[in-house]
Amino acid sequence: MVLLELFWTFLMIGFVSFGGGYAMIPVIEMEVSNHGWMTTQEFTDVIAIAGMSPGPIATNSAIFVGYQTAGIYGAIVSALGMVIPSLLIILIIASFFFRFNELRLVKSAFYGLRPIITGLIIYAALRFAITNNVVGSISWQSLSLAMIFGLSFFALIKLRLHPIYVILISGITGVVLY
Amino acid sequence: MKTNWKYLMQIFCSFFKIGPVTFGGGYAMIPMIEREVVERRKWVKTKDVSEIFAIAESVPGAIAINSATFIGFRLAGVRGAIAAMTGVLIPTFLIVVALSILFLFVKDNPYVESAFVAIRASIVALILFAAYKIGLTAVYDKTTVVITAFTVGILFFLHLHPVLIILSGIGVGVLVVKIKDWFGIVTRLEKDEEIKTNE
Numbered sequence: 001m002v003l004l005e006l007f008w009t010f011l012m013i014g015f016v017s018f019g020g021g022y023a024m025i026p027v028i029e030m031e032v033s034n035h036g037w038m039t040t041q042e043f044t045d046v047i048a049i050a051g052m053s054p055g056p057i058a059t060n061s062a063i064f065v066g067y068q069t070a071g072i073y074g075a076i077v078s079a080l081g082m083v084i085p086s087l088l089i090i091l092i093i094a095s096f097f098f099r100f101n102e103l104r105l106v107k108s109a110f111y112g113l114r115p116i117i118t119g120l121i122i123y124a125a126l127r128f129a130i131t132n133n134v135v136g137s138i139s140w141q142s143l144s145l146a147m148i149f150g151l152s153f154f155a156l157i158k159l160r161l162h163p164i165y166v167i168l169i170s171g172i173t174g175v176v177l178y
Numbered sequence: 179m180k181t182n183w184k185y186l187m188q189i190f191c192s193f194f195k196i197g198p199v200t201f202g203g204g205y206a207m208i209p210m211i212e213r214e215v216v217e218r219r220k221w222v223k224t225k226d227v228s229e230i231f232a233i234a235e236s237v238p239g240a241i242a243i244n245s246a247t248f249i250g251f252r253l254a255g256v257r258g259a260i261a262a263m264t265g266v267l268i269p270t271f272l273i274v275v276a277l278s279i280l281f282l283f284v285k286d287n288p289y290v291e292s293a294f295v296a297i298r299a300s301i302v303a304l305i306l307f308a309a310y311k312i313g314l315t316a317v318y319d320k321t322t323v324v325i326t327a328f329t330v331g332i333l334f335f336l337h338l339h340p341v342l343i344i345l346s347g348i349g350v351g352v353l354v355v356k357i358k359d360w361f362g363i364v365t366r367l368e369k370d371e372e373i374k375t376n377e
Contacts (some may be wrong), residue, residue, distance in 0.1 A: 001310050009351070011257075012341065013341070014238060014239060015238055015346065016238060016341050016344045017238045017239050017240075018236075018344060019312060020310070021205075021240070021305065021308065022304075022305055022308035022312075023306060023308075023312070026333075026340050027340040027341060027344070028341065030340055041298070044298045044301050045281070045285070045294055045298070047299075047301050047304075047305075048294065048297045048301055049274070049277050049278065050274070050279055051301070051304060052277070053270065053273050053274045053277055054269070054270055054273060054356065055207070055240075055242070055266075055269075055270030055273070055274070056207075056240030056241075056242055056243060056254055056270070056331070058240060059240050059243065059267070059270065060270065060274045061270055063270075063274040063275065063278075063310070064274055064277075067274075067275055067278040067279075068278060072275065073340075075271070075274075075275050075278075076271075079271055080266065081371035082240075083239065083243055083263060084238070084269060085238055085239065086237065086239030086240070086243055086244050086247060086263075087247055087259065087260070087263060088236060088242055089237045089238060089239075089274075090234075090237060090247045090251065090259065091246050091256060091259060093197070093233060093237065094248055094251045094252065094259075095251075098234075099304075099319050101233055102234055102276045104367070105352060106236070107354035107367040107368065108351045108352050108356075108365075108367060109348040109351045109352050110236065110327060110352070110368075111321075111322070111351045111355055111365065111367050112316075112324070112350035112351020112352065112353075112355075113344070113347040113348055113351055114312070114315065114316030115316050115317050115322040115323075115325040115326040115329070115347075116325060116326070116329045116343060116344060116346075116347035116350065117307055117312060117316065117344070117347070118277060118313045118316045118317055118326050118329075119326040119327070119328070119329025119330045120310045120313050120328070120329060120333065120340055120343065120344070121305060121306075121312060122306070122329075122330050123309050123329070123330050123333040123334060124305050124309075125305040125306040125309060125335070126300055126330070126334065128298070128301065128302045128305060129302045132298040132299065132301075132302065134298075134299050134302050141295075145296070145298075145299040146299070147296070148296050148299040148300055149299045149300065149302050149303050151296070152299065152300035152303035152304070153303040153306060153307060156303060156304065156307040157307060163304055163307075165310070166300050166303070166304065167297055167300060167301075167304075170297050170299065170300040171293035171294070171296060171297050171325040172293070172294045173216060173292050173296050174292045174293040174294065174295050174296025174297060175289050175292050176291070177296065178291075178292035178294065178295050
């Protein structure tokens with residue numbers, strides 16, 4: 001039952017999606033390829049679409065994966081899976097209204113959690129770079145992709161260009177080059 | 179308690195409007211939410227809203243959805259939470275589904291294919307940029323540098339499930355701080371936290 005599997009998978013991801021957005025990319029990617037729903041390369045396109053859509057990246061990716069795997073119902077159960085944990089946890093925290101994020105224990109948990117999330121995202125970048133031929137082989141395409149990667153990173157970090165423009169400009173570059 | 183449907187509808191609509199116009203991830207929605215609930219509707223006070231965002235950021239899930247849910251709950255209980263959450267979610271959901279359909283139609287077009295070859299390379303840059311941004315607040319002392327490096331290494335060579343790694347992060351954080359306390363080493367638990375000696 002693929003709907004149940006989608007729901008369960010994103011429910012589990014929903015409960016651990018600390019740090020939001022890109023932190024969940026490697027988690028979703030691993031689940032999606034373990035289940036055989038998509039290849040890593042296909043999933044890279046999902047992130048591109050999710051990044052171009054309004055709203056949160058991780059939830060958007062889940063909706064897209066759900067839709068591609070099992071149509072509109074797949075999209076619905078995946079979205080629900082992602083948001084139900086947030087709803088439950090917020091209801092608990094808000095009804096006690098305790099400032100749990102100011103407790104020293106919670107702060108020390110985040111002291112360990114934050115660098116792990118950082119590592120997770122770095123790993124995701126590495127993995128995507130390898131599967132999409134940005135690094136690895138020495139060929140004209142691989143070299144030009146590394147160039148596009150470098151320029152995009154420069155544009156994001158130094159020019160503070162909005163991610164949507166980076167995606168659009170590199171898309172146009174792709175049409176011209178390949 | 180009588181359900182005030184008009185009020186719930188108002189909450190739903192306020193968050194519904196915010197969704198479709200905010201590109202660039204959940205954080206882009208934060209100023210919009212603030213303007214709507216603090217300035218326009220006067221539902222939340224300025225001093226409370228930053229605390230709501232801080233909590234929304236530290237619980238699992240997207241910050242935009244979390245803060246909407248939180249605000250909805252404070253306004254009208256569980257129903258308010260659900261109204262706000264669905265309000266923020268539905269427009270995004272519909273747009274993503276529409277884009278997915280569009281993408282499935284055009285993805286075999288040769289121009290789209292070649293565009294995506296290049297886009298995939300800049301997605302790698304986007305992900306690395308996300309790591310850089312989060313790293314700015316996450317990695318600031320020796321311990322956090324070591325934890326980051328270890329995480330990348332473990333994922334790369336042992337292929338452990340990321341969910342396990344995330345959950346272990348909670349334990350690692352608590353444990354490391356305990357050990358450092360035990361040795362009398364002061365840990366700054368947040369990057370800009372003041373060390374408590376001048377209080």
